[in-house]
Amino acid sequence: MSRNIDIWFSITQFYSREARYLDDLEFDKWIGLMAPDLRYWMPIVSNRIGRGIGSELTERGHLAHFEDDFESMRNRVKRLATGRAWAETPPGRTNHMVSNVEVDGQEDGLTHVTSKFLIYRSHMETDQEVFSGTRKDVLRADEDTDWKIVDRTIILDHAVLTQKSLGIFF
Amino acid sequence: MEQGAHPHFDHLIDLTKGEINRSIFSDPAIYQQELKQIFARCWLFLGHETQLPEENDFFTAYMGEDPVIVTRHSGGQIGAFLNMCRHRGNRVCRADSGNQRMFTCPFHGWTFANNGNLKTVPGYKQVYHEKLDMESHGLVPVAQIDSYKGMIFATFDASAPSLEDYLGDMAWYLDMAVDRREGGIVFLPGTHKWRIKCNWKFPVDNFIGDSYHGPVSHGSAWESGFEGMPRRKKGYGYEGFQINAGNGHGFGARWAENEEQVYEMALPEFLAYEQDRFPETHARLGDLRGMHLSPMHASIFPNFSMLWQSGNMRVWHPRGVNETEGWSWCFVDKKADQDHRDMVRIHDLQRHGTSGTWEQDDVDNWVQSTLSSRGYVGRQFTQNLSMGMDHEIEDPTSIHPDMRGRVAGFQNEINQRQLYARWAHLMDGDAPVVQGATA
Numbered sequence: 001m002s003r004n005i006d007i008w009f010s011i012t013q014f015y016s017r018e019a020r021y022l023d024d025l026e027f028d029k030w031i032g033l034m035a036p037d038l039r040y041w042m043p044i045v046s047n048r049i050g051r052g053i054g055s056e057l058t059e060r061g062h063l064a065h066f067e068d069d070f071e072s073m074r075n076r077v078k079r080l081a082t083g084r085a086w087a088e089t090p091p092g093r094t095n096h097m098v099s100n101v102e103v104d105g106q107e108d109g110l111t112h113v114t115s116k117f118l119i120y121r122s123h124m125e126t127d128q129e130v131f132s133g134t135r136k137d138v139l140r141a142d143e144d145t146d147w148k149i150v151d152r153t154i155i156l157d158h159a160v161l162t163q164k165s166l167g168i169f170f
Numbered sequence: 171m172e173q174g175a176h177p178h179f180d181h182l183i184d185l186t187k188g189e190i191n192r193s194i195f196s197d198p199a200i201y202q203q204e205l206k207q208i209f210a211r212c213w214l215f216l217g218h219e220t221q222l223p224e225e226n227d228f229f230t231a232y233m234g235e236d237p238v239i240v241t242r243h244s245g246g247q248i249g250a251f252l253n254m255c256r257h258r259g260n261r262v263c264r265a266d267s268g269n270q271r272m273f274t275c276p277f278h279g280w281t282f283a284n285n286g287n288l289k290t291v292p293g294y295k296q297v298y299h300e301k302l303d304m305e306s307h308g309l310v311p312v313a314q315i316d317s318y319k320g321m322i323f324a325t326f327d328a329s330a331p332s333l334e335d336y337l338g339d340m341a342w343y344l345d346m347a348v349d350r351r352e353g354g355i356v357f358l359p360g361t362h363k364w365r366i367k368c369n370w371k372f373p374v375d376n377f378i379g380d381s382y383h384g385p386v387s388h389g390s391a392w393e394s395g396f397e398g399m400p401r402r403k404k405g406y407g408y409e410g411f412q413i414n415a416g417n418g419h420g421f422g423a424r425w426a427e428n429e430e431q432v433y434e435m436a437l438p439e440f441l442a443y444e445q446d447r448f449p450e451t452h453a454r455l456g457d458l459r460g461m462h463l464s465p466m467h468a469s470i471f472p473n474f475s476m477l478w479q480s481g482n483m484r485v486w487h488p489r490g491v492n493e494t495e496g497w498s499w500c501f502v503d504k505k506a507d508q509d510h511r512d513m514v515r516i517h518d519l520q521r522h523g524t525s526g527t528w529e530q531d532d533v534d535n536w537v538q539s540t541l542s543s544r545g546y547v548g549r550q551f552t553q554n555l556s557m558g559m560d561h562e563i564e565d566p567t568s569i570h571p572d573m574r575g576r577v578a579g580f581q582n583e584i585n586q587r588q589l590y591a592r593w594a595h596l597m598d599g600d601a602p603v604v605q606g607a608t609a
Contacts, residue, residue: 048265052269059359064360065525072520079393082394087530164537
């Protein structure tokens with residue numbers, strides 16, 4: 001029992017630290033939490049009824065909001081540092097809140113975790129955006145950063161994004 | 171100019187100076203007139219036939235602000251109908267897509283077949299005493315629906331010209347995207363949908379002819395490894411043409427002298443595929459379309475845009491004078507193998523659409539341009555579209571005998587000028603003929 005609590009505590013601390021890196025615009029530190037074999041994926045959610053219920057999410061091979069690997073995520077971070085990424089110049093002010101952390105299981109050195117997030121973003125003068133959704137992570141224990149994110153699936157609760165773009169990280 | 175005070179619109183567009191009045195981006199009365207004169211009259215893009223592979227498949231879409239259902243009937247035919255019950259106007263279909271033969275209104279239960287016919291009305295005998303004319307209360311169909319090589323368009327105007335006439339020369343150029351290989355193209359499943367606080371004309375303007383903004387707007391994406399422009403460095407950005415195909419449609423294309431230059435202009439990850447398909451494309455489309463022109467960006471009037479090599483098509487749905495809903499799809503050649511499909515998909519979504527490293531920076535420009543069109547003083551100053559006005563190419567067939575339309579150099583605002591000329595012409599024109607309408 002105590003071991004499970006240790007893992008849960010370590011992961012919730014890790015998520016808080018990750019959120020702080022993002023909110024403090026420390027994107028280099030954030031990308032340092034990603035494994036080199038990263039898969040970062042955000043399928044598209046759509047409205048379905050009847051027999052379509054259960055197939056609201058696009059699948060692998062379909063269009064997605066994000067389908068990135070370590071290199072492309074690193075390049076997204078690099079883009080923000082150019083000073084000419086106009087959608088984030090000036091940068092948005094965000095608060096990433098992560099909760100309902102559940103450790104789903106561990107196998108082959110990988111830990112599966114489900115969590116919920118709520119992100120508030122304020123940009124420029126009065127732009128306000130709220131993103132909410134679910135993250136399904138696969139983490140690998142790491143000596144330096146406690147954990148590395150190997151695989152992250154982000155399911156937004158939005159079928160039509162009311163946000164002008166997805167210029168932040170989740 | 172006072173808002174809402176103009177009976178005519180062509181005076182807002184001055185093609186002799188290349189200037190337009192910026193109230194067209196901010197005046198609510200002009201916006202309402204657009205819904206009527208542009209969106210209820212023009213042929214609007216609904217989607218691709220590959221989104222309806224099976225009988226009874228459907229997806230929902232918009233024509234202007236009017237929601238529609240696009241169905242493949244039991245007989246295989248494709249139709250489009252207002253997504254509106256004829257009783258209280260409730261939306262009869264709440265799904266984005268699916269497979270259904272019937273649509274039942276959640277309000278009182280009127281049920282419509284996917285060919286629009288009203289099939290059942292609860293209490294037809296007991297409360298309507300069999301007096302409701304079922305036949306005239308079906309879902310309102312579009313006036314005309316047609317497809318061009320799988321691309322489905324429809325119009326609510328019964329008096330609109332045929333789709334073929336509407337597209338005109340643009341259809342011939344569109345083949346460079348949709349007919350490069352046997353079998354045409356397919357749309358991958360999944361649609362990006364997002365709201366931008368900009369007037370719908372800014373993105374259309376951007377896609378139809380703005381090759382000028384690339385290095386500034388997209389410098390960050392270019393520099394950080396999200397290449398999106400052809401890689402040929404010699405004469406970068408200035409060798410090519412803006413081609414206006416008439417009716418407000420236009421596109422920009424780089425120019426390749428020979429096969430080698432076609433490959434030099436290919437996006438790096440698509441180079442092997444480009445070389446592989448070149449013989450087929452060249453044979454199908456000929457020298458001008460199959461080799462010399464490497465199209466990049468386009469808009470089809472009023473609100474359809476595309477990026478050729480990136481495999482991206484999109485529609486800009488108007489959502490009020492200050493808001494637009496972008497819908498973006500990824501397309502690939504039907505004959506493309508899985509590796510290439512994957513590459514196009516990843517290229518597209520990392521650069522264009524919701525999280526696109528190119529797209530994000532465009533979006534902010536359009537928002538800021540819309541904002542500056544709202545203030546009283548700002549509105550008194552015209553929008554300048556004069557780039558290259560006296561430098562249109564007098565005889566485009568001197569470039570190549572097959573060249574069609576009006577042509578200018580790659581950095582030239584000819585397409586924007588013609589976009590707003592077409593806009594003014596329609597805004598001043600006859601009202602649409604909406605069949606069956608009694609209001």
